[in-house]
Amino acid sequence: MSRRLVWAILAAMMVLLSLSGVAQAEIERSDGGYFSLVDEEGRVIHQTGLWVTVGDEYITASNERFRVVRVEGDTAHCRYVGKEKMPKVGGQSGRLSMALPLGVPVVGGGRPTIAIYHTHNDESYVPSDGTDSRRGRGGIVDVGDALRDKLQSIGINAIHDQTSHEPHDPNAYYRSRRTATKLLKKGPILLVDIHRDSVPPQVYSTEVKGTRATKVKLVVGRQNANISSNLEFAKRLKAQMDQVTPGLSGGIFVGKGNYNQDLSPRAILVEVGADSNDKKAAEQGISLFAQSLPPVLGIEAAPAKKPLGVNRRGGQPADWSSILWVLVAVGVAYGAYVYLNRRRTK
Secondary structure, eight states, X not given: OOHHHHHHHHHHHHHHHHHHTGGGSOOBOOSSOOEEEEOTTSOEEXXXXXXXXXXXXXXXXXXXEEEEEEEETTEEEEEEXXXXXXXXXXXXXXXXXXXXXXXXXXXXXXXXXXXXXXXXXXXXXXXXXXXXXXXXXXXXXXHHHHHHHHHHHTTOEEEEOOOOOOSOSTTHHHHHHHHHHHHHTTOOSEEEEEEEEOSOGGGTEEEETTXXXXXXXXXXXXXXXXXXXXXXXXXXXXXXXXXXXTTOEEEEEEESSOTTGGGXXXXXXXXXXXXXXXXXXXXXXXXXXXXXXXXXXXXXXXXXXXXXXOOTTSSSOHHHHHHHHHHHHHHHHHHHHHHHHHHHHO
């Protein structure tokens, strides 16, 4: 199929979707290409496989805000809006100057809960998975596991729903909306939809404090009733990321769509690397991202827990060793008690 024919089909789909209302959902490039966002001087400020339209905005890693004013082929021409005013943060363990009100219940013995899901659960990482899409369970689900595990290690409940919403088409967001609604009934303080982008690897490749990782980009839908609170949350989260893990943020993309963010004032979509990046780097990126969530959400994170089951020598499980020492101590105490009582009776 020729490139011209592909573009014609995509254009026709856009028209039909806009007439049917489906254009509220996220649409991605399906021809293997991507959009380059350029400033007035023609300099590339960002690249993404998300569908870009006039009115979309992008806040760069350095907090420069741009608005798309014209789209020609693969190029989205942007106008500089200005330096974005970002919230102040308190550092590694500090809180933001104004904590977001929670206003929702928590589950799991009173501990806060974060819910994770994937609208596009087939998305994968070519260098690690051998393909950019794998039906049923793509590499992106492993990235979701990494976020869940990191959150649990710092004392935060994490629900990772792995429901499939295939096929990967514009209606996927309607299918994932059911999952998001179901998760919200569990009372999470944050709803995270994890994706990966589709651009060259250098767009997301990064190093954070000597650790190889992928950048994490925040995506906010500009056609949802919670746009103000969603964007404010994204800005707070980016500010914390910049403070705690400099180099991790891939900026904030405000795109045409809903992304199911109308369901909650604290719903965020994250792009963790691209299909051309290594999955291990993406898992590292999402684990670093997790560090910024507790202070932004106004909750205390517990010290990272060491995995149970293996002692320093890698042999006898650590929890059984503890039990054995307790039994020995009880045995010694009982023996001393019997000995003393025998002496008294003599």
